[in-house]
Amino acid sequence: MSINKDFINKIVEEIKASIKIILEYSRDPFESLDDARKYSIRYHLIVIAEALSTLSIYLSRRLLKRTPETPLHAVHILMENKLIRSEEYRDMINVIKSRNLLVHRYWIINDEIIYNNIKRDFKNILAFINRVVDYVSKN
Template sequence: MVSKPYESLSKAEKYAIRYSLIIIAETVSALALHIARRALGAVPQTPTHALRLLRDSGFLSPRECDELERLVKLRNLLAHRYWAVDDRRVYESVKGDFESLLNFLQRLEMLYGI
């Protein structure tokens, strides 16, 4: 959908982008919580806390942690304050690369074979 110009996106496509980001953020949150609990033996209080524990352990770089935290916070905005969302900003964010997310997933794949 982000290969199309923003102006040509339908309302349904804009909502589909939002939904996709929610799913991605939920997955990142679940993975971070799981790894912090299983691999580090930690008891994170929130997904962002889990990401910070992964950063402190060296599993994530500070930049990766910051970017993934922003993704989790965006999920909260999309889910709980959806009326305040600027779809153009979301669209522009998605058009950027997901390098930190890809690095996180590749690291998981190498370590855990997932």
């Protein structure tokens, strides 16, 4: 099966756009964030998680000819095949697990903890998606 470059690029652009918005909102002190911005951060974390899940499943199937059972399994397959570094694996797994909390157990979410975690930035996720784009553009 071939890799659809446009599909990959669309997913990557969604991730980058959501990261940009989250980082923009997290420049302000937590106390100054209104509910709309807090919920926007939550939404964009879900977008990032969904896009990373889709990308991981797609690459597992198309590139590695494997059929993952879950998004987390897809990320694990990519790591087993040395397509994801350990730091990227950790961050991607955390984002995907956070998505599950945000969607299914939203009432236990502490927005300040989310805020403090996103302040660390998304360099590992960006490194992974940039490597994917480089690979796709060369093949």
